[in-house]
Structure formats: C-alpha cells, structure tokens
Amino acid sequence: xxxxxxxxxxxxxxxxxxxxxxxxxxxxxxALKLEDLINKQDQHVFLHDYTGISRAPTxxxxxxxxxxxxxxxxxxxELRTQIKRQWSxx
Amino acid sequence: xVDKFKQTRxxxxxxxxxxxxxxxxxxQSITLHGGIPELGWNKEKPGYRMxxxxxxxxxxxxxxxTKQYYFQYKYVLWDxxxxxxVSYERGIDRLIDCEVLDDHSTNSQFxxxxxxxxxEDSHCVILDEVFEAFTTCFSxxxxxxxxxxSMVLIGSHKAIPTILMMKDTDPTSWMPVKYGEAKQPFxxxxxxxxxxxxxxxxxxxxxxxxxxxxxxxxxxxxxxxxLIERAPKRNFTILDPSKYKGELGASGSTLxxxxxxxxxxxxxxxxxxxxxxxxxxxxKIEEFGVTIGSYPQKDNDISQLRSNGCNSVLDI
Numbered sequence: 028x029x030x031x032x033x034x035x036x037x038x039x040x041x042x043x044x045x046x047x048x049x050x051x052x053x054x055x056x057x058a059l060k061l062e063d064l065i066n067k068q069d070q071h072v073f074l075h076d077y078t079g080i081s082r083a084p085t086x087x088x089x090x091x092x093x094x095x096x097x098x099x100x101x102x103x104x105e106l107r108t109q110i111k112r113q114w115s116x117x
Numbered sequence: 118x119v120d121k122f123k124q125t126r127x128x129x130x131x132x133x134x135x136x137x138x139x140x141x142x143x144x145q146s147i148t149l150h151g152g153i154p155e156l157g158w159n160k161e162k163p164g165y166r167m168x169x170x171x172x173x174x175x176x177x178x179x180x181x182x183t184k185q186y187y188f189q190y191k192y193v194l195w196d197x198x199x200x201x202x203v204s205y206e207r208g209i210d211r212l213i214d215c216e217v218l219d220d221h222s223t224n225s226q227f228x229x230x231x232x233x234x235x236x237e238d239s240h241c242v243i244l245d246e247v248f249e250a251f252t253t254c255f256s257x258x259x260x261x262x263x264x265x266x267s268m269v270l271i272g273s274h275k276a277i278p279t280i281l282m283m284k285d286t287d288p289t290s291w292m293p294v295k296y297g298e299a300k301q302p303f304x305x306x307x308x309x310x311x312x313x314x315x316x317x318x319x320x321x322x323x324x325x326x327x328x329x330x331x332x333x334x335x336x337x338x339x340x341x342x343x344l345i346e347r348a349p350k351r352n353f354t355i356l357d358p359s360k361y362k363g364e365l366g367a368s369g370s371t372l373x374x375x376x377x378x379x380x381x382x383x384x385x386x387x388x389x390x391x392x393x394x395x396x397x398x399x400x401k402i403e404e405f406g407v408t409i410g411s412y413p414q415k416d417n418d419i420s421q422l423r424s425n426g427c428n429s430v431l432d433i
Contacts, residue, residue, distance in 0.1 A: 029430055032419050036429035044295040045374050057433050065406045070429035072407050073399065073422050078392040079411035080260045081295055082433055087402075087409055095405065114400045114409050116260045 036064055042082050054082075058089040066094075084110050084117035131215040132180035132241045134229040137192055139248045140173045144197050147175040150205075151190030153183050166195070180231050180241070187214040187363040187382075192248060207249050208311030209320060209327070210358045212382045216366025218242035246384045251311050253386040255282070256291065256302040257333050259393045265339040268303035268393075273330040273350075276309035282333075292374050292389050302389075303333075311381070320357035327355040333393055346394040347414065353388060356380050401425055 029037045040060050042053040064070045076082040088106055091097035099105040111117050139147055149156055149165040156164040167175040175192075189210045194203040222233055222241040231241040255270055268282040285291075288299030313326035321327075330352045335344045354377060361380045365371055371387040373379040379386050397418045399410025408427050413419050 028413075028416060028419050032416075032423045034419075034423070034428055034430055037432070038430065039432045042433040044292075045376070046368070047294045050294055053433075057431065061407070061431055064429050064431060068429070070406070071426045072429045072431050073410065073413075073427040074407055074431045074433070075399075075410050075412055076433050077412045078260075078394050079398060079409060080392040080395075083409050086433060087407065090407075091405070113402055116395065116398070117409075 036068065036070060038064070042076070042086065044082055044085075054086055054089050055093075057086045058094060061086065061090045062094040078116075079114075080116050084114060129186070129238045129240050130182060130184055131186055132182050132231045132233070132239055133213065133215060134177045134180050134221075134227075134231075134241075134243045135167075135246065136174055136176045136227055136243070137167075137246045137248050138172065138174050139192070139194075141194060145203060146195045146197055148193045148195045149177075149181075149190055150193050151181075152188045153181075153185050155181050155183050156188075156190055164190075164193075174227075176227065176229070180229070182232070186216050186240075186366050187212065187361065189358050189361075207314065209314045209355065209381070211246075211384065212358045212361050212380055213244060214361075214363060214366045214382045215240055215242050216363070216369070217371045218244065218383060244383055247308065249310060249312050250308055251381045251384045251386065252306050252308050253277075253329075253388055254304055254306040255331070255388050255390065256304045257282075257390045257393050258291075258296075258300050258302045259335060260395070262301065263337055263339070265337050267336050267338070269334045269336065270305050270307075271332050271334055272307075274309070277307050277329065277331055280305055280307070292372065292391060295374065295391060320359065329353050329355075333390075335393060344395075347396060351377075351390060353377050353379050353386070355386075399425070 038060055040057045042057050044050045061072060061074060064072045074083050074087060087110060091106060092100040097106060099109060147167045149167060151164055168178040170176050189212055191210050192206040196203050220240055221243050222231055222239060226243050229243055233239045259266060269279060270277065270282055271279045282303035282305040284303050285301045288301050291300045291302050315321035330350050332350045333346050356378050358380060365382050372389045373387060374389045375391045395411060397411055397413055399408050399422060401408045408425065
C-alpha cells in the first residue's frame with residue numbers, strides 16, 4: 028500500500044516493550060533508524076506502532092534526546108511534556 | 118532469561134499446597150499426577166492422594182516438596198477399591214509456577230501447614246483451583262481517561278459474555294516496563310472451562326476451544342458515544358503446556374502483556390492488552406521531519422499521510 032502511494036522507504040523495526048532490556052536495546056536501534064532516514068536519507072518519516080500511544084512516542088523521545096540533542100534533552104520529564112503537547116495521546 | 122533465573126534460585130525448595138472442589142461418588146477420591154517424581158508421572162499409580170474436606174474440597178495433607186519451580190500436573194478421579202484411574206480431569210494439563218505465587222510461610226490459608234526448616238530457603242505456596250476450569254483476567258487501558266467512561270468486554274467464546282469491566286480505583290503498577298508509571302486499567306475476570314484436549318490432557322492442535330476472540334467497547338454517557346476498537350478483533354491462543362519454560366517465574370510477573378499466545382499458569386491467564394486502539398490518528402512534527410501516529414489500515418489513511426508530506430515509514 029505504501030509503495031503504491033510513492034513512499035521511498037518502508038522499514039519494519041519491531042520494538043517490544045515487555046522485557047526492559049529488550050525494550051532499551053530495540054528502542055535505541057529504532058531511534059538510529061529514524062535518524063538515518065531523517066538526517067541521511069532526507070526523508071519525512073511516518074513513525075508508528077499499533078496505537079501510537081506508548082512505543083512510538085518513546086522512540087521519538089529517544090531520538091530527540093540522544094540524536095537531536097533537543098533543548099530539553101537533559102530533562103526527560105520536560106521533553107515528555109513537550110511531546111504530549113503536540114501528540115496528546117502519548 | 119530463564120537460564121539467568123535458574124542460576125540465582127537453585128537453592129530454593131518449594132512447598133506446595135493445593136485445593137480443588139469436586140464432588141465424587143462413594144469409593145472414589147481425587148489424586149494428583151504430575152511431571153515431578155513427587156507426583157509420580159505414572160498413569161497406573163496414584164501420584165499423590167488428596168484428602169477430603171467438608172464442602173467437597175480435596176486438599177494436600179502434606180505439602181508437595183520439590184526444587185522445581187514449575188511443572189505440569191493434573192487432577193485424577195481415582196477408584197479406591199480397584200486402585201485404578203476412573204478418569205483424568207478433562208482439558209489440557211495444568212501448569213504451576215511457584216515463583217509467581219505469594220509466599221505463605223508466615224500467613225497460611227485453609228489450615229495448611231508447611232514443613233519449613235531453619236536455614237532452608239523455602240518458598241511456601243497455596244493454589245486454590247476450580248476443577249476443569251481456569252480464570253482469565255482481561256485488562257486494557259484507555260489513554261484519554263474521562264470519569265464518564267465505561268468499558269465492555271465482548272467475547273466470541275462461550276465463557277466470555279458481554280460484560281462490563283471495572284476500572285482500578287487507584288493507580289496501580291500494570292505493565293510497568295511499557296508505561297513506567299501507575300495506570301488505572303479496566304479489568305474483568307472470567308471463569309473459563311478447560312475441558313477440551315487430546316487424550317488424557319495432551320495438547321491438541323487446532324482445538325477451537327483454545328482460541329479466544331474478543332473486543333473492547335468504550336462508552337461515554339456524557340458524550341453519548343460508543344467506540345469499538347478498530348478491526349481486527351483481539352484474540353489469544355492457549356499454548357501447549359509442555360512447551361512452558363518458566364517464563365512467568367523468570368519475569369517475576371503473571372502478566373501476559375501484549376501477546377496473542379499465552380500459557381495457562383496457576384489456573385490463570387492475566388491478559389494485559391495495553392492501550393485501547395483508537396481510530397487512525399497522526400500528528401506532524403514539522404521541525405523534526407517526523408510524523409507520529411497509529412497503525413494505518415486503509416488506502417485512505419496512507420493517502421492522508423502522503424498528502425501531509427510523509428515519504429517514508431518506520432513501523433515499530
């Protein structure tokens with residue numbers, strides 16, 4: 028469906044949030060993929076999980092904090108508030 | 118995960134008391150057969166004779182003592198005069214995982230006594246069960262809570278009626294790795310029959326009884342709204358107990374979180390479904406070149422994304 032509508036990259040990078048260590052590892056890996064697509068491939072990326080409530084905002088937070096050095100990167104509570112401001116269900 | 122757990126718990130002795138209610142004919146009794154030497158996994162002999170108590174309860178007189186924290190077992194109807202099996206409890210074999218049962222060494226129930234010894238690392242557990250049945254607790258979180266919300270579970274399985282769920286009154290630790298903070302999920306517990314299996318409790322592939330389809334419906338009285346989750350329906354499949362490797366004990370939690378495959382452990386499935394699935398939504402965060410949202414299911418969802426400037430997808 029995505030290819031048909033002209034999407035360039037369709038990347039599947041499952042992130043499991045059941046086991047803590049696995050969550051940390053896979054979240055970091057997904058954030059690296061996000062960085063590659065946005066900054067190296069110059070893409071506008073649609074980041075999604077199933078509901079868009081927990082995992083996707085978490086990956087966004089990792090990307091903002093570690094890869095973008097967002098102005099609030101050292102204050103994760105504030106960073107979370109800023110994401111929630113834009114994406115209220117997070 | 119399991120290996121790491123075994124390394125740290127190898128000195129523990131588990132003392133187990135079981136209780137189950139079952140009315141039997143005169144001259145019959147209930148015995149326990151299980152996959153440990155103490156329960157003699159032998160179809161010709163009674164593994165462990167249980168003791169009758171008023172109210173047609175069958176209980177373990179002495180605790181079953183083992184160093185294995187999980188194993189399979191089954192209740193068996195026994196004929197005392199011929200000293201032979203009348204019938205096995207129907208349904209797939211039971212599983213116990215002592216590591217996710219509360220310790221009762223100082224606070225026993227039903228008059229059970231444990232034989233703890235000084236200096237021994239004993240974990241004393243009690244399991245009160247329903248013959249040929251197990252319970253399932255369904256739980257789901259609604260991300261934008263409103264005091265007028267109510268949640269209904271709608272099941273396709275005969276054991277799951279359309280039933281109103283209850284919201285935890287106080288925030289509770291639920292799927293802590295996922296959320297990192299206390300939540301107030303909606304919950305309901307259903308008693309489900311365990312009567313379908315292969316011969317003598319062996320696993321039977323494609324037994325429809327082992328597959329449960331259901332969905333959640335959110336209602337809001339103030340807004341006069343009803344919202345059913347987007348398709349497809351939720352489901353879970355009960356797995357072959359012989360494949361269980363102590364996953365719950367290793368994780369230290371009874372939760373089967375966001376998975377469609379579960380084992381029935383300690384007569385219980387704690388099915389935690391995470392978030393209620395809302396309609397398709399997304400939000401563009403222009404300055405960072407990213408759009409965030411839920412799972413797109415239709416061509417129209419993807420068209421919307423495309424016309425909002427998205428040209429790549431990262432599906433996690």
